[in-house]
Amino acid sequence: MILEQTYDVIVVGGGHAGCEAAHAAATLGSKVLLITQNMETIARMSCNPAMGGIAKGQIIREIDALGGMSGIVTDLSTIQFRMLNKSKGPAMWSPRAQCDRKEFEKQWRVILEKNNNIDFWQDTVEKIIIKNKKVCGLITKMGIQINGNSVVLCSGTFLNGIIHLGQKNYKGGRAAEPSAEGITKQLIELGFTHGRMKTGTPPRLDGRTINYEKTEEQYGDKNPVNFSYMSKNKVKDQHSCFITYTNREVHEILKEGFDDSPMFSGKIIGKGPRYCPTIEDKIERFAEKERHQLFIEPEGKNTIEIYLNGFSTSLPEDIQLKALQKVPGLENVKMFRAGYAIEYDYFPPTQLKHTLETKLIQDLFFCGQINGTTGYEEAACQGLIAGINAHQKTSKKEDFILSRSDAYIGVLIDDLITKGTKEPYRMFTSRAEFRLLLRQDNADIRLTEKGYKIGLASKERLDNLYLKLDETNKLIAFLEKQSIDPKLANPILEKKGSAMLKQKVKLKTILLRPHIHINDLKQLDVLTDFLNTKKVKSESVEQAEIKIKYGGYLNKEQESAKKLKKLENIKIPKEFEFEKLHSISTEGRQKLKMIGPSTIGQASRISGVSPSDINVLLVYLGR
Numbered sequence: 001m002i003l004e005q006t007y008d009v010i011v012v013g014g015g016h017a018g019c020e021a022a023h024a025a026a027t028l029g030s031k032v033l034l035i036t037q038n039m040e041t042i043a044r045m046s047c048n049p050a051m052g053g054i055a056k057g058q059i060i061r062e063i064d065a066l067g068g069m070s071g072i073v074t075d076l077s078t079i080q081f082r083m084l085n086k087s088k089g090p091a092m093w094s095p096r097a098q099c100d101r102k103e104f105e106k107q108w109r110v111i112l113e114k115n116n117n118i119d120f121w122q123d124t125v126e127k128i129i130i131k132n133k134k135v136c137g138l139i140t141k142m143g144i145q146i147n148g149n150s151v152v153l154c155s156g157t158f159l160n161g162i163i164h165l166g167q168k169n170y171k172g173g174r175a176a177e178p179s180a181e182g183i184t185k186q187l188i189e190l191g192f193t194h195g196r197m198k199t200g201t202p203p204r205l206d207g208r209t210i211n212y213e214k215t216e217e218q219y220g221d222k223n224p225v226n227f228s229y230m231s232k233n234k235v236k237d238q239h240s241c242f243i244t245y246t247n248r249e250v251h252e253i254l255k256e257g258f259d260d261s262p263m264f265s266g267k268i269i270g271k272g273p274r275y276c277p278t279i280e281d282k283i284e285r286f287a288e289k290e291r292h293q294l295f296i297e298p299e300g301k302n303t304i305e306i307y308l309n310g311f312s313t314s315l316p317e318d319i320q321l322k323a324l325q326k327v328p329g330l331e332n333v334k335m336f337r338a339g340y341a342i343e344y345d346y347f348p349p350t351q352l353k354h355t356l357e358t359k360l361i362q363d364l365f366f367c368g369q370i371n372g373t374t375g376y377e378e379a380a381c382q383g384l385i386a387g388i389n390a391h392q393k394t395s396k397k398e399d400f401i402l403s404r405s406d407a408y409i410g411v412l413i414d415d416l417i418t419k420g421t422k423e424p425y426r427m428f429t430s431r432a433e434f435r436l437l438l439r440q441d442n443a444d445i446r447l448t449e450k451g452y453k454i455g456l457a458s459k460e461r462l463d464n465l466y467l468k469l470d471e472t473n474k475l476i477a478f479l480e481k482q483s484i485d486p487k488l489a490n491p492i493l494e495k496k497g498s499a500m501l502k503q504k505v506k507l508k509t510i511l512l513r514p515h516i517h518i519n520d521l522k523q524l525d526v527l528t529d530f531l532n533t534k535k536v537k538s539e540s541v542e543q544a545e546i547k548i549k550y551g552g553y554l555n556k557e558q559e560s561a562k563k564l565k566k567l568e569n570i571k572i573p574k575e576f577e578f579e580k581l582h583s584i585s586t587e588g589r590q591k592l593k594m595i596g597p598s599t600i601g602q603a604s605r606i607s608g609v610s611p612s613d614i615n616v617l618l619v620y621l622g623r
Contacts, residue, residue, distance in 0.1 A: 001143075002143070002145040002146075003144060003146045003147070004035070004488070005031070005119070005146075005147075006137075006147040006148065006149070007030075007031050007032060007033045007119070007146070007147070007149070008025070008030035008031045008032065008148070008149050008390075008391065008394045009021075009022075009025040009026075009027070009031075009032045009033075009148065009149070009150050009151075009390045009391060009394065010032075010033045010034075010035065010123050010138060010146060010148035010150070010152070011032060011033070011034045011035070011151075011152045011154060011387070012035055012138070012151060012152065012153050012154060012155065012233070013035075013036060013153070013156055013158070013363075013368070014034060014038075014039075014041065014042040014156035015043070015044065015154055015156045015367045015368065015379060015605055016035030016048075016070070016160075016273065016368070016376045016377075016379045016380040016383065016526065017043065017154035017156075017367045017368035017379040017380060017382055017383030017528070018034060018036070018152070018154040018368075018383060019034075019043050019067050019108050019112060019380070019383065020063065020069065020118075020381070020383035020384040020547055021072060021152045021154060021365075021367060021383035021386050021390070022112060022115075022118055022176070022382045022387065022388060022607070023067065023068070023111065023112060023115060023118075023385065023387070024067070024383075024384050024387030024388050024391070025030050025117075025337055025387040025388070025390050025391040025455060025456075026057040026115045026118045026269050027067065027115065027117070027456055028170075028392075028395075028454065028455050028456060029031070029117070029389040029391065029395070029455070030115055030117065030390070030391040030394060031117055031119075032118045032119070033118075033119045033120070033121055033148065034112065034118055034119070034120050034121070035120075035121045035122075035123060035125060035138075035140070035146070035239065036120075036121075036122060036564075037122070037123070037124050037158070037173075037177065037178065037180070038122065038177065039120060039122045040066050041105075041174075041177070042105060042109050042112070043073070043104060043105045043108035044101075044105055044110060044174075045099065045101045045104055045105075045107065045376065046156075046157075046174055046201070046281065047199075047201050047307075047376075048297060048307050048309050049095060049099050049100070049101040049104070049297060049298075049300065049307055050098050050297065051070065051074045051093045051096070051099060051227070051376060051377065052074070052079045052094065052096035052097055052377070053084065053094055053096045053377075053430060054084060054085070054092075054094045054429060055094060055408060055427040055428050055429045055432075056094070056096075056375060056376075056377040056378070056427060056430070057084070057094035057095035057096055057227075057377075057440055058094060058408045058429075058438060058439070058440045059228050059377040059378065059380070059381050059408050059412070059422065059427060060074065060095070060380070061095070061227065061229075061382055061440045061443035061444075062376055062381065062408060062446075062447055062591075063228060063381055063384055063409075063442045064137075064228045064229055064230070064385070064443070064444075064445065064456070065443040065444040065447040065448045065461075065501050066384065066448070066450065066451035066453060066456055066457060067448075067451040067452075067456035067457035067458065067461065068380070068381075068384045068456075068618050069108070069111050069349035069622075070227075070376075070377070070380045071226075071227035071228035071229075071230075071231070072107075072111075072227075072228045072230060072231060073104060073107045073108050073111065074097050074099060074104070074227045075097075075102040075226045075227050075228050075230070075231040075233075075235075076103065076104075076107040076231075077099040077100045077103035077106075077107055077302065078099055078100075078224075078227075078235045079095065079098050079099065079100050079235070079237075079238060079239040079298065079301055080098035080219075080220040080235070080238045080239050080240070080241065081095070081096070081097050081098075081221055081226075081235050081238070082095075082182060082220055082221050082224075082387050083095055083096075083219050083223035084096055084098075088548075089436075089438075089552060090115075090439050090441065090546050090550070091429065091435045091436045091438075091443070092429060092435075092602045093439065093440055094320050094429075094440060095225070095227055095440055097227060097235075097240060098220075098239065098297060098298070099300075100117065100299075100300035100301050101299050101300050101303075102300055102302075102303070103300065103480050110135075113331050115396065118374060119496065121140075121142040121144075122147070123141060123142050123144060123298045124140060124141040124142075124178070124180055124319055125138050125140055125141075125180065125182075126139055126141050126181070126182040126183070126224075127139040127182060127183070128151055128153075128179075128183065128364065129145070129147075129356065129471050129482065130190070130361055130364075130437065133361055133362060134361065134362040134363055134561040135149070135150055135151045135361060135362065135363040135364045135386065136148070136214070137151075138151060149363060149364070149394040149464070150363035150364070150365065150390040150393060150394050151182070151363065152365040152367060152383070152386045152390050152576050153364065153365065153366050153367070153370060154367050154368045154370070154379070154383055154386075155172055155180060155369070155370050156173065156174075156344075156368060156369050156370075156379075156601060157174065157182070157342050157344040157369055158173030158174070158177075158180040158181055158198060158344065159181075159183060159184050159345035159370065160179055160180075160184055160344060160345045161174070161179035161180075161342055161343065161344045162175040162179070162182055162342065162343045162344075163175070163340050163342050164262035164263075164267060164268055164314045164341040164342070164343065165262075165316070165317065165338060165340045166257070166260045166261075166262070166314070166315060166316030166317070166319075167260050167262075167316070169262065169267065170256060172342070173342075173344070174342070175201075175340065176335065177529050179344075184345045185434055187347065190281055190360060190361065191360050192347050192351055192358070192360060193347070193351065194345050194346065194348075195270075195271075195345070195346055195347075195348060195372075195422070196269055196270035196271075196343055196344070196346070197271055197343070197344060197346045197369070197372060197423070197424055198270035198271060198272040198343070198344075198424075199272065199273060199276075199342055199343055199344075199374060199424060200272065200278055200312040200313065200314055200339065200340065200341040200342065200367075201294065201312060201340060201342075202279075202307065202308045202309065202310070202311040202312045202331075202339040203298070203308060203311065203313070203320055203321075203324065203336075203337065203338050203339040204305050204306065204307060204308075204335065204336040204402065204555060205296075205305070205306040205307075205308055205324075205330070205333050205334070205335060205336065206304060206305075206306070206333065206334040206335070206336060206457065207298065207304040207305065207306045207336045207362070208304050209330075209332050210242075210296065210306065210329055210330060210333060210334070211329045211335045212242055212296075212329060213329075213332065214244070214328045214485050215242040215243060215244045215296060215328065215329040215331035216241075216242065216243040217240050217241075218240060218241040218242060218243055218295075219238070219240055219525060220235070220240070224238070225538075227462060228515065229443075229448075229461065229465075230460070230464070232290075237609065238611060239297060239298050240252060241295055241297050241298070242295070242296040242329070243293060243294070243295060243296070243327065244293075244294050244296065244327055244328050244329045244330065245291040245292065245293055245294060245327070245328070246279070246283075246291050246292045246294065246323075246327060247290065247291050247326065247328075248290060248329055249289075249326045250323045250324075250326045251426055252288030253319065253322050253323040253326060254279060254280055254283060254313075254315060254323045255283070255312075256319060257280075257315040257316050257319035258284075260315065260316050260319075261280055261314065261502055262341060263278060263280060263281065263314060263341065264280070264284075268314075268341060268342040269341055269343070270344070271422060271423040271424070271425065272341075272351060272423070272547070273374050273423065273424040273426060274423055274426075275426050275428075276299060276312065276424075276426070277312070278312045278313050278314065278315050278341070278399045279292065279310070279311050279312060279316060280313060280314075280528070282363055282461070282511065288425075292310060292311040293310055294308055294311055294433035295308070295309035295310055296307065296308060296309075296326065296329075297309050297442050299553060301619065305336055308324075311324070311339065312339055313339040313341075314339065314340055315339075316339035317338040319388070320335070320338050320339060321333075321335055321338075337434060340505075340522035344369070345368060345370075346371065347366060347370055347371065347372075348371045348372065348420050348421070349366070349371040349372055349416035349418075349420060349586075350417055350418070350420040350422065350594065350595055352366060352371070352414075352416070352417045352590065353390035353417065353543065353598070354399070354401045354412055354413060354414070354446055354598065355385070355386075355392075355399045355400070355401060356385055356386040356389060356413065356415060357386075357390075357393065357412065358372075359596065363390070363394070365389065365390050366386070367379065367382035367383045367385070367386040368382055368383060369424075371416055371425075372416070372420075372421040372422075372423075373412070373424065373425045373426070374417070374425065374426050375423035375426055375427070376471060377427070378412060378425065378426065378427055379429055381408075381409045381598055382410065384394045384409075384412070385400065385402070385413065388454065388456065389399045392454070400450075400454055402447075403438065403564075403565065403568055404432070404434065404560035404564065404572045405434045405438075405564060406446060406447070406450075406564065407438060407443070407446060407447060408427060410440055411427070411431055411432045411438075412425075412427055412431075413604065413606070415431060416604050417595075418595060418597070418605050418606055419605070419606070420582075424618060429446075433560075434557050434560065434561050436550065436553055436554060436557050437557050437558065437561060439546070439555065441539065441542055441543060442543065442546075442595045443466075444461070444465050444468070444609060445465065445468075445469065445543075446573075448461050448462060448465045449462065449465070453486055455519035458466040461512060463475060468537070468539060468540050468543065469538040471536045472540045472543040472544045472547070473542035474534060474536075475531075475534075475536055475540060475541065475544040476508075476544045476547060476548060477506045477532075478507075478530050478566065479506070479508040479511060479548065480506060480507075480508045481506070481508050482506065482526060482527075482530075483504045483505065483506055483507075483594060484501075484504060484505065484506075484507055484510065484524065484526070485504055486500065486501035486502060486503065486525060487556060488503065488524060489501050489505075489510060489524070492520055492521065492523055492524070493510070493516070496515055496516060496520060497515070498513055498515060498516060507521060507524075507527065511545065511548050511549065512547075512548065517545065518541055518544070518545045564601060565601075567599065567600045567601035567604060568599045568600075568602070569599070570599060570600040570601070570618070570621065571596055571598065571599055572596075572598060572600065572603065572617075572621070578592040578593045579593055581620060583614060583616045583619065584611060584612055584613045584616050584617070585608075587608040587609075588608060588609045590608075591606050591607070591608040592606065592609060592613075592617075600614065600617065600621075601619060
């Protein structure tokens with residue numbers, strides 16, 4: 001059987017990457033088919049019920065600024081919001097939202113179903129149809145042939161997935177869901193290299209059996225903000241999370257199960273995430289630590305199910321429960337289901353272009369965990385970029401690529417395709433050399449015009465951005481112009497332990513003091529009158545303060561970014577024969593040939609390619 005419709009873009013997989021890919025391509029005008037094994041698990045939060053966090057929150061803001069949906073869906077399902085790292089500089093501020101897992105899934109499905117350019121099909125993909133190294137469609141397990149001009153593969157942990165729990169293991173892509181087979185074999189036959197990775201999840205607990213009096217309560221922010229620049233309603237009736245700790249007794253019980261641990265017995269060959277280790281890995285690697293922190297996180301508003309963040313494990317069920325009942329507050333706890341590990345296939349992302357299209361097969365795009373990443377946010381942003389570029393390619397339009405100085409999304413993709421990864425890749429602020437420019441508060445300033453230009457971000461988004469910029473600039477001009485009398489300013493400065501004024505100074509001068517913030521100056525009538533009269537929004541006030549306080553640093557980073565862009569503008573021809581550059585080191589030639597960089601900037605970031613190799617390359621290019 002053949003479906004009569006020929007789709008512009010076929011998205012395989014309904015996870016976070018697949019949802020963003022389908023929405024982006026369809027919103028841009030492509031006719032899209034979203035095919036998934038189970039329509040009931042679209043946008044499932046397979047692991048913890050939260051979005052954002054360190055660097056991840058910046059990614060969600062960037063997705064939103066471009067016109068993606070993850071930020072809006074998060075706001076519609078948030079039960080607690082926290083801005084992390086507020087005690088540090090603004091480059092480190094990272095929004096995080098605890099979500100209602102079921103509501104998150106529901107809102108994503110509503111958004112997708114409202115898009116008339118998206119069709120749905122429930123089935124498993126077994127083969128991609130390829131002719132002359134170009135995608136033409138796919139064939140499903142049920143024998144259905146679906147024709148398409150491009151395919152976006154967002155397979156998550158399902159490719160040859162194996163679930164491990166103690167000595168037991170069985171095929172599966174997620175708890176109670178089958179794995180997907182066939183595609184890996186086909187891709188290997190086509191010439192792709194592949195590997196195995198591993199991730200895991202902790203047990204889910206019965207919240208009725210937890211003694212919260214023995215734990216530390218973690219509240220949401222008193223004045224929470226939204227993830228999306230378009231959301232208007234703030235989260236209400238926030239639900240607390242709670243903190244508890246393991247102890248030596250817990251560790252000793254866990255060690256009893258080490259002989260049955262698939263991680264230590266060698267049953268698991270895939271590499272696990274370095275920055276999200278299992279509890280057994282923690283107590284093995286950090287044997288000197290008396291305890292490890294655990295977060296008790298609600299799964300939603302209307303459920304008693306609890307996610308125990310920090311207790312990822314694949315030890316036998318009886319060992320898990322026995323150890324848990326020695327944790328303060330969990331003495332009488334019951335499990336809904338045990339934690340487990342899952343091993344799956346991935347394809348090293350050095351086989352991709354910056355658009356996330358594969359180098360070997362035209363119009364075939366990879367995004368999410370198939371590329372070796374971990375995390376909802378990392379998957380979602382790849383889905384967004386792959387969906388955009390699948391549309392752009394089939395519509396014969398220009399590639400959409402974000403640079404390292406544009407966005408964390410640009411950093412992530414460049415890291416993947418230039419350096420590759422041998423362990424699950426997770427985004428951190430430290431990975432970005434321009435993190436002061438790539439803040440969560442200015443993602444709209446950096447990206448909304450780009451999203452609007454290609455047709456993904458709406459006119460309303462653009463108008464909101466221009467209003468914010470106008471308010472920010474007017475406030476900065478006011479602070480630079482308005483003088484303040486010492487009699488008015490000194491009481492504020494005295495409270496803050498700051499040096500007194502002896503003469504009138506501009507408000508900007510006071511704000512430049514490191515321990516004085518604009519909220520302190522709101523005690524001055526002249527400032528509050530301006531803010532109220534001009535109706536300046538809080539995000540514009542925040543933007544003005546950051547620009548004033550960090551202006552010098554921002555200018556330096558912008559200059560560095562301009563220098564990098566000069567290298568990115570020097571293109572390397574597609575068929576450039578790197579092996580003929582005998583003045584370049586052997587390692588340099590091998591790495592350049594393997595990666596096939598498209599610009600000098602990308603070439604300079606390849607491990608094993610030295611500055612002198614780049615100089616030789618520039619000479620050959622006549623630069």
